[in-house]
Amino acid sequence: MPIQRREVVAALGSTLAVGLAGCTVLGDGGNGDAGPEISGETLTLTTTTSTYDTGLLDELNAPFQERYGVTVDAVGQGTGAALETGRNGDSDVVMVHARRLEDEFVADGYGVNRRNVMFNDFVVVGPADDPASIAGSGGVTGAVDAVAESESTFVSRGDDSGTHAKELEVWEAAGLDVADFGEWYVDGGDGMGAILVQADQQGGYTLADRGTYLSMRDEIDLEIHVEGPVEGGPELLANPYGIVAVNPAVHDHVAYDLAMAYIGYVTSVEGQEIVERYTIDGEQLFFSQALAEEPNFEQYVPEGWEGASDAE
Known part of the structure; x- marks a missing residue:
């Protein structure tokens, strides 16, 4: 199904009655106390710079931390670096946006229980x-071809991030090889926010996720010239995010129970409503992608987790 702007909040409301069971799963049993097994623990989350730079994680993590008396240590990295940190066992859960790399992470045995988030x-x-x-060209391949033909400055992430992977995919779809490019193609080698600043300073183009661009729009003099599918643009520019727990069978020191509780939280009605309602200057940055018509919240919760027996 094509990704486009839709009335997701209405869908959230339609699932709320069922979703309350999900909130119970993550609840504290009604006594206001976090379970002694996790209180005081730290969950290390490695994540793409777009979720970190936009401020979404601050809004998303605060209720989870307060409920359980835990700390979520969010580390903003490019997708490749975030997954590599997980491979090394230095994070407990990974939230990124490059499906091919996520699938490889799981297939290689380093990740388990991947879920769509937004x-x-x-x-x-x-x-x-x-x-x-390139404004109004409609197609992204024609747009990047025009950038290359005119040798206009283009600033690349160049950092093995999800955005960098998508950029390379777009060049390939246009029949172009970055290895053939001249000095007009700049290897920025930094996070999304810094790349937007670089492109602004150099009067160049770049590929950005909509959320980070909107969060920084007032700080830079860059305009959207090619839209993605949220505003009717090409499906090639779709940007789904997933979350996956680091496999405790590979790294037995990871906080797997806490990671699974966090996955359950961000994909629950409560977490998805926070995603939907998070805006900057009235602009929605991310869109819910986790809720089913009949969600089974208990699937996310490790056996014996407090409140799990209450989920119906």
């Missing part, structure tokens, strides 16, 4: 004077 999309942004004349 989506937005990618957009091509650049200076208002649009030196490559």
